[in-house]
Amino acid sequence: xxxxxxxxxxxxxxxxxKLLNNxxxxxxxxxxxxxxxxxxxxxxLPSSMDGDYLEEVLYFFGMGAILKDKDLGYINTKCASAxxxxxxxxxxxxxCYSFQYNKIMNVYTGLTNNNxxxxxxxxxxxxxxRIPTYSSMQLFAYRLYHAEQTAFINVNAQKTPVLLxxxxxxxxxxxxxxxxxxxxxxxxxVDKNLVDENSIKSVKTEAPFIANDxxxxxxxxxxxxxxxxxxxxxxxxxAERLITSEASANNEVINMNLQAGxxxxxxxxxxxxxxxxxxxxxxxxxxxxxxxxxxxKQELSGVTELDPKGYYNSDSIISKSGVE
Numbered sequence: 001x002x003x004x005x006x007x008x009x010x011x012x013x014x015x016x017x018k019l020l021n022n023x024x025x026x027x028x029x030x031x032x033x034x035x036x037x038x039x040x041x042x043x044x045l046p047s048s049m050d051g052d053y054l055e056e057v058l059y060f061f062g063m064g065a066i067l068k069d070k071d072l073g074y075i076n077t078k079c080a081s082a083x084x085x086x087x088x089x090x091x092x093x094x095x096c097y098s099f100q101y102n103k104i105m106n107v108y109t110g111l112t113n114n115n116x117x118x119x120x121x122x123x124x125x126x127x128x129x130r131i132p133t134y135s136s137m138q139l140f141a142y143r144l145y146h147a148e149q150t151a152f153i154n155v156n157a158q159k160t161p162v163l164l165x166x167x168x169x170x171x172x173x174x175x176x177x178x179x180x181x182x183x184x185x186x187x188x189x190v191d192k193n194l195v196d197e198n199s200i201k202s203v204k205t206e207a208p209f210i211a212n213d214x215x216x217x218x219x220x221x222x223x224x225x226x227x228x229x230x231x232x233x234x235x236x237x238x239a240e241r242l243i244t245s246e247a248s249a250n251n252e253v254i255n256m257n258l259q260a261g262x263x264x265x266x267x268x269x270x271x272x273x274x275x276x277x278x279x280x281x282x283x284x285x286x287x288x289x290x291x292x293x294x295x296x297k298q299e300l301s302g303v304t305e306l307d308p309k310g311y312y313n314s315d316s317i318i319s320k321s322g323v324e
Contacts, residue, residue: 029141046074059125065096065120124268147218157207230258
């Protein structure tokens, strides 16, 4: 016999599952955003500029601009290519835009002697190919969500290791029994006149417990994300068993990923200081946050020493990393 409540329950469960899937995915995506935009710190920026917004722009769009506006002073904006490419494949003109701001400007490269501050900006690149971090984080978030939900389903399956087969008359009774079971009721009472030993049959679902393996797989994805972002991620439980060559190889990959983003930001700082003749205490710079400094290898990356606050000196990195 048709029961409308059965259909309503199915629709409700589907909506709940879809909502949980979406919320899990976007939760991981937001976590990755917070990590990725907290790696670099812009130092000594003019008060009219916002380093956090600049990192957000690089994360979502792959490039941004820093410039001196005749009315607003020094600012940073989003940007999009608006002209030809120079001999190094970089845009010669960009549209600098943000909320209530839109202006086309030439890109300063040092190839010309244009000293007009009002129509030239500095291009800030997230990496050499100007690829946003966001696209990679979407893929990682999907993998994390998928692993999380798979583990959740597997754990949940341990509560219903059997399927109960019955006729239509007993559906509601069995559903009520399942709800009590799912709610961890200590005692489940059923009318003996409604149920007999021949009216119900059970089928084992054969759901092995594999959640632990899935959680290990999810940790592997997390480690891959952190390596991609340039963050040390050697697991504590494995650290004691790592041989020197393993640790060195891991640090080398982490270091190269970190340098890919750091060098482009340092390049923008150098061009900005050069363009607007900023020297001494007025120079802007960018640095890796102090809690990440241990993963930059001094000999190979050209880092010479930490400043008094525990940060790497960005000027020494620029001069020794080939960014002139």
